[in-house]
Amino acid sequence: MNEITTPRRATVHDVARAAGVSLATVDRVLNNRPGVRPTTARKVADAVTSLGFQRDLSASLLARARDLQVRFLIPAGSNEFMDSLADAASRRIESALIERLQIAITRLPLLDARALVDSLDVLMPHQCDCAVIVGTEEPAVLASVEEATRRGVMVMTLVSDLPGSSRRHFIGIDNVAAGRTAASLMGRFCPQGGKIALVAGSMHLHDHHDRLEGFRAVAAEYPGLELLEPLEGHDEHQETQALVEQLLARHSDLGGIYNLGAGTTGLLAALRRTRRTGSLRVIAHELSDCSRAGLADGSIDVVLDQNPDGEIGAALAAVRTLALGAGTLENNEPIEIRIFLRDNLG
Amino acid sequence: MNEITTPRRATVHDVARAAGVSLATVDRVLNNRPGVRPTTARKVADAVTSLGFQRDLSASLLARARDLQVRFLIPAGSNEFMDSLADAASRRIESALIERLQIAITRLPLLDARALVDSLDVLMPHQCDCAVIVGTEEPAVLASVEEATRRGVMVMTLVSDLPGSSRRHFIGIDNVAAGRTAASLMGRFCPQGGKIALVAGSMHLHDHHDRLEGFRAVAAEYPGLELLEPLEGHDEHQETQALVEQLLARHSDLGGIYNLGAGTTGLLAALRRTRRTGSLRVIAHELSDCSRAGLADGSIDVVLDQNPDGEIGAALAAVRTLALGAGTLENNEPIEIRIFLRDNLG
DNA sequence: GCCGTCATGAGGCACGTACCTCAAATTTGA
DNA sequence: TCAAATTTGAGGTACGTGCCTCATGACGGC
Numbered sequence: 001m002n003e004i005t006t007p008r009r010a011t012v013h014d015v016a017r018a019a020g021v022s023l024a025t026v027d028r029v030l031n032n033r034p035g036v037r038p039t040t041a042r043k044v045a046d047a048v049t050s051l052g053f054q055r056d057l058s059a060s061l062l063a064r065a066r067d068l069q070v071r072f073l074i075p076a077g078s079n080e081f082m083d084s085l086a087d088a089a090s091r092r093i094e095s096a097l098i099e100r101l102q103i104a105i106t107r108l109p110l111l112d113a114r115a116l117v118d119s120l121d122v123l124m125p126h127q128c129d130c131a132v133i134v135g136t137e138e139p140a141v142l143a144s145v146e147e148a149t150r151r152g153v154m155v156m157t158l159v160s161d162l163p164g165s166s167r168r169h170f171i172g173i174d175n176v177a178a179g180r181t182a183a184s185l186m187g188r189f190c191p192q193g194g195k196i197a198l199v200a201g202s203m204h205l206h207d208h209h210d211r212l213e214g215f216r217a218v219a220a221e222y223p224g225l226e227l228l229e230p231l232e233g234h235d236e237h238q239e240t241q242a243l244v245e246q247l248l249a250r251h252s253d254l255g256g257i258y259n260l261g262a263g264t265t266g267l268l269a270a271l272r273r274t275r276r277t278g279s280l281r282v283i284a285h286e287l288s289d290c291s292r293a294g295l296a297d298g299s300i301d302v303v304l305d306q307n308p309d310g311e312i313g314a315a316l317a318a319v320r321t322l323a324l325g326a327g328t329l330e331n332n333e334p335i336e337i338r339i340f341l342r343d344n345l346g
Numbered sequence: 347m348n349e350i351t352t353p354r355r356a357t358v359h360d361v362a363r364a365a366g367v368s369l370a371t372v373d374r375v376l377n378n379r380p381g382v383r384p385t386t387a388r389k390v391a392d393a394v395t396s397l398g399f400q401r402d403l404s405a406s407l408l409a410r411a412r413d414l415q416v417r418f419l420i421p422a423g424s425n426e427f428m429d430s431l432a433d434a435a436s437r438r439i440e441s442a443l444i445e446r447l448q449i450a451i452t453r454l455p456l457l458d459a460r461a462l463v464d465s466l467d468v469l470m471p472h473q474c475d476c477a478v479i480v481g482t483e484e485p486a487v488l489a490s491v492e493e494a495t496r497r498g499v500m501v502m503t504l505v506s507d508l509p510g511s512s513r514r515h516f517i518g519i520d521n522v523a524a525g526r527t528a529a530s531l532m533g534r535f536c537p538q539g540g541k542i543a544l545v546a547g548s549m550h551l552h553d554h555h556d557r558l559e560g561f562r563a564v565a566a567e568y569p570g571l572e573l574l575e576p577l578e579g580h581d582e583h584q585e586t587q588a589l590v591e592q593l594l595a596r597h598s599d600l601g602g603i604y605n606l607g608a609g610t611t612g613l614l615a616a617l618r619r620t621r622r623t624g625s626l627r628v629i630a631h632e633l634s635d636c637s638r639a640g641l642a643d644g645s646i647d648v649v650l651d652q653n654p655d656g657e658i659g660a661a662l663a664a665v666r667t668l669a670l671g672a673g674t675l676e677n678n679e680p681i682e683i684r685i686f687l688r689d690n691l692g
Numbered sequence: 693g694c695c696g697t698c699a700t701g702a703g704g705c706a707c708g709t710a711c712c713t714c715a716a717a718t719t720t721g722a
Numbered sequence: 723t724c725a726a727a728t729t730t731g732a733g734g735t736a737c738g739t740g741c742c743t744c745a746t747g748a749c750g751g752c
Contacts, residue, residue: 011738022701035699054444058404059738065707098400180689188647189534218689301534339685343526343564357708368731381729405708411737
């Protein structure tokens with residue numbers, strides 16, 4: 001009958017006593033206020049670590065008498081996934097408020113760096129503690145992120161990272177692993193081998209590129225699989241539908257389709273017309289009304305989902321931690337890829 | 347450029363003003379203290395709903411000057427999954443402390459109702475706000491849960507539910523859906539059909555029973571699949587290993603194995619000896635060192651996992667919500683089943 | 693030795709809620 | 723109708739931290 005319990009917590013008073021300084025000095029050190037000699041600051045820091053002091057988040061937020069302000073900058077447009085991200089964020093407005101987090105959401109023109117920069121540049125520390133952005137890797141965006149950080153507005157990246165920038169944190173899935181997983185399933189689905197079609201949005205999108213790379217790497221382990229050249233539907237429903245119809249007409253012996261982009265609506269429309277049940281395995285990305293329907297009626301076998309609710313939740317948790325605590329985030333594991341079949345849709 | 351922002355929060359002072367009563371009375375109503383006329387209580391309740399008042403958790407916990415005490419009662423023994431549950435709980439001790447949640451863990455003899463009852467009966471409200479138990483459905487356990495609730499100790503069930511009891515919440519996966527998912531994958535893995543073996547711990551375990559039921563229902567949709575009678579390895583490694591070795595010897599044409607129990611170590615040992623790569627698809631439950639290794643070396647194709655970390659996190663969140671707020675938990679969605687292949691292990 | 697600058701201490705108020713006491717107002721029962 | 727019981731109000735202190743002011747001490751250069 002093993003037994004584990006938790007220790008007691010230290011307060012700022014304990015730290016002051018242990019360091020042999022006053023409360024005011026401890027406060028100055030903890031909140032990087034000026035006017036403390038390095039020697040004294042060190043004494044306080046030592047006391048903090050030796051006591052294992054952790055700031056009480058509740059009391060801290062209470063004392064500030066001010067909520068943490070988080071602003072999401074999310075692309076709009078025909079992209080269903082971005083909609084579900086925004087929906088996930090707005091669903092959490094109420095529950096986040098209980099934890100003293102105020103959420104604001106701005107929808108921006110799709111893939112418009114200028115609009116993103118403009119929205120980011122006007123955010124000031126007194127009205128926004130953290131901006132969470134889905135940004136493209138362009139010089140103007142990077143410069144804007146640096147400037148926001150300099151002003152005192154923390155920036156986090158969502159879905160698509162900006163490595164090398166001063167963004168404090170990235171929230172998103174491992175897209176190479178997603179592609180690998182899709183190939184691993186497809187390989188097992190087609191033990192006799194067969195032709196596999198690849199449908200992407202655009203090879204210029206970093207996440208699509210990663211997925212393709214992962215898929216190709218693992219598909220190579222299944223010698224029976226023959227990968228066709230990837231099609232680019234630019235995440236447009238009609239374009240994707242036309243491409244897939246053409247594809248199905250040309251290859252009567254197709255074994256499977258991996259749709260690594262966002263054009264699932266168009267794909268489904270094409271499949272519904274020329275349905276070849278049984279022989280055709282379909283793997284797509286992102287759970288939506290459309291892909292749910294596809295799973296339910298059997299036209300899609302598997303959906304890989306990057307869990308927008310989980311991403312928003314992770315973002316909010318990171319804001320809480322970073323806005324008050326130390327500089328780094330220990331729990332830096334990426335968002336998990338969710339795998340859905342008809343039978344675990346819930 | 348759409349725009350969404352959050353409203354402001356009401357405090358107890360606002361409620362008192364709106365209801366036309368004093369702070370003391372509001373306090374009495376909010377914390378069900380005696381000495382309030384029903385008419386007055388109703389006025390306060392109306393003000394609460396009309397203002398959308400929500401108690402400030404931070405301030406509430408701060409004022410109590412006392413952490414929430416949660417005690418996990420988890421079986422010990424050879425069951426790896428229970429170990430990982432306990433590990434997940436102890437990993438959260440530190441981070442939970444920041445949120446004023448004190449975690450205590452008691453490991454109990456496996457499937458010993460007497461030990462569980464004894465541990466539950468000694469928990470008093472002043473030292474334990476909530477007990478989270480993995481309990482079997484036996485009269486003595488049920489009685490003990492009722493008694494704890496009566497004393498003022500909240501009880502939540504984990505992994506295995508006690509429906510009809512006064513437990514405030516259940517945290518676990520939908521095991522029928524897990525079985526269905528396994529069958530759905532197996533059916534796609536074996537497009538030519540084939541013999542499928544089922545390995546369980548015991549049919550008396552509710553979760554194993556549910557998984558089998560789900561698997562059978564969906565497997566029936568794949569006419570080529572021939573299900574063998576389920577074997578019972580009692581979650582013991584050696585017994586399972588012996589059973590599987592015998593099984594493999596008898597059926598040289600076996601197409602797949604679904605291990606819906608906890609004896610994965612034994613299964614793996616048997617597979618490693620008589621390995622038939624390529625033709626044999628294996629689906630197992632619960633991610634562990636052992637099943638990870640199986641995924642990595644290809645002896646297991648898919649692992650369905652009930653995400654112990656997620657379950658512990660959900661339990662803690664539920665405690666926070668229930669211990670302070672209203673009677674019910676809105677966010678009552680079950681834990682998601684995680685699906686792992688070699689390629690999304692992370 | 694005087695002034696200016698910097699480092700530190702001492703203390704207080706605030707945040708929103710919990711919980712306590714005591715007095716005043718109201719209702720209840722006989 | 724009066725006393726007892728119940729309900730309500732008023733106000734305080736506390737929780738741990740943030741942020742503010744003011745006083746004191748230490749140090750430098752002139």
